[in-house]
Amino acid sequence: MSEPTHHHPVIVIGAGPIGLAAAAQLAERGLDFLVLEAGSSVAAAIEDWRHVRLFSPWRYDLDPAAQRLLERAGWQQPELDDLPTGGELIDAYLAPLAKTPELTDRIRYEAEVVAVTREGYDRVRTQGRENAPFLVRLQDGQELRGSAVLDASGTWRKPNVLGGSGIPARGEQTTPIHRALPDVLGADRETFAHQRTAVVGAGHSAATTVIELGALADQEEGTRIAWVVRGTSQERSYGGGAGDELPARGALGAKLRQLVQSGRVELVSGFRTEAIENGALVDGDRRVDADVIVNSTGFRPDHDLVAELRLDLDPILGSTRALAPLIDPNVHSCGTVPPHGVDELAHPEQGYYAIGAKAYGRAPTFLLATGYEQARSVVAALAGDWEAARSVELNLPQTGVCSSNLAAPKGLTTGLALEDVSATQQGCCG
Structure with a gap:
């Protein structure tokens, strides 16, 4: 007993x-x-x-x-x-x-x-x-x-899959895919320099990687970025801006918006990954070619x-x-x-x-x-x-948007503010 x-x-x-x-x-x-x-x-x-x-x-x-x-x-x-x-x-x-x-x-x-x-x-x-x-x-x-x-x-x-229907896309399990939050400007630099990277996801971890890649593109000629999202509006990704009670979180979205609007990042919206063929993400007759794919889908x-x-x-x-x-x-x-x-x-x-x-x-x-x-x-x-x-109490900073806890790389700054992340997740944060 x-x-x-x-x-x-x-x-x-x-x-x-x-x-x-x-x-x-x-x-x-x-x-x-x-x-x-x-x-x-x-x-x-x-x-x-x-x-x-x-x-x-x-x-x-x-x-x-x-x-x-x-x-x-x-x-x-x-x-x-x-x-x-x-x-x-x-x-x-x-x-x-x-x-x-x-x-x-x-x-x-x-x-x-x-x-x-x-x-x-x-x-x-x-x-x-x-x-x-x-x-x-x-x-x-x-x-x-x-x-x-x-x-x-x-x-x-346990990351989410890239497949837009909640199961792995065809070819996903046999394709090398980089997990979220790679060290683009540090240990993983050679993986991304002079390459075309597709970052899939609309949360803060995706935003962080896109922003790091933008900084890398300023330093390494031929570095190109595609940001692939399922939604047709990116307002949630761009965040609360100056109205965010966590200023760095607001600055993250503002920098992301700037990169897209300047054309330095190609935004591919309304894209549901059905398959990965020869390194390209496929949605019907649409394709996103990439040398490197980063899964930032949560x-x-x-x-x-x-x-x-x-x-x-x-x-x-x-x-x-x-x-x-x-x-x-x-x-x-x-x-x-x-x-x-x-x-x-x-x-x-x-x-x-x-x-x-x-x-x-x-x-x-x-x-x-x-x-x-x-x-x-x-x-x-x-x-x-x-x-x-x-007797539970919680005093959290208010914002109109929060889809992830993670954000930006050490030392990466913009003209607006220091980029940053709130660790969870994270999962990260057992």
């Missing part, structure tokens, strides 16, 4: 910003916990885009509980109005946080989770289910048991590892059914998402919560601040403090 559930730690999947925020909250509450990180270091997903600058300043990127742990360890807070890169988010915040006395021995690296279930229970069996511990299997075959599971693994490892959650848990998922977004109307990108921008917490994140499987970018499913409206509040609320509930768990 299994040990009582409460004898096991809370298992947090992912040592990114949201996973470590949950760990900090658990530490403050005195709850036993273990953080499992698939990578060899903290925030391994963010390492993939460490060159990218956030468009949200430090004041929106720090979790309060994490700050308290860091300050007790002698940490110096960065300037709150500065815009960190992904690398600075790791080096100045997440790596020191992971080394605090409360967290350092509670994080396991190279511990990729491949399945989560209830010990002795598949999805069908009910009687006694809530008393069985969670069984977490790792890639190496090791199995761990937990009293609860907080899945902060994000969505970065990300989606991987629910396969929890397939034997009882989830209540919205059929459209893949978030919880209760959260979906609050984050619907057809209605909300990232700055208009209302406060939400444990009640909106709960599944029929008691004790399992997806938090962070994964909680949003396929909605691209996630910001770090929303993930931090999710973590605080859920951990308060696990501690039995339901008053705190249900």
Whole structure:
């Protein structure tokens, strides 16, 4: 017979910003916990885009509980109005946080989770289910048991497909395609210089890459850019401009608009990729020839590892059914998402919560601040403090547009303002 559930730690999947925020909250509450990180270091997903600058300043990127742990360890807070890169988010915040006395021995690296279930229970069996511990299997075959599971693994490892119908375009799976946010002006420069690149997608990660390619084209003759989008109006991509409460996010859209209007970027709109043939994107009788293709179409959650848990998922977004109307990108921008917490994140499987970018499913409206509040609320509930768990607050910068958290490269500036990105996503930000 299994040990009582409460004898096991809370298992947090992912040592990114949201996973470590949950760990900090658990530490403050005195709850036993273990953080499992698939990578060899903290925030391994963010390492993939460490060159990218956030468009949200430090004041929106720090979790309060994490700050308290860091300050007790002698940490110096960065300037709150500065815009960190992904690398600075790791080096100045997440790596020191992971080394605090409360967290350092509670994080396991190279511990990729491949399945989560209830010990002795598949999805069908009910009687006694809530008393069985969670069984977490790792890639190496090791199995761990937990009293609860907080899945902060994000969505970065599961990009959307290029196919305009939600499935891979014909030829997509046999065509070399570059993932979102390549380091165009740095490590990946030779891949893009003197080439024609098609960037597919209408969010901030696409805008970032298009802008970087524009800068590269100024330096490297023969560098050409096609920006390929399904929509016929790009006003959402161009953003709130001067009216955006995050100035760098507004500047990103303004620079993108300038590149298109100047003719330096070829805008291909109303294009639904049906096939990729000999390096060209195909939509009926329309073709976009390219030497390099970048997939910036966003990300989606991987629910396969929890397939034997009882989830209540919205059929459209893949978030919880209760959260979906609050984050619907057809209605909300990232700055208009209302406060939400444990009640909106709960599944029929008691004790399992997806938090962070994964909680949003396929909605691209996630910001770090929303993930931090999710973590605080859920951990308060696990501690039995339901008053705190249900007292949710969120103060986000308003904007008319937000389709992604990611934006621009380190050091890239325009005549308007420093370009930047707000890290999630991200998925990125388990």
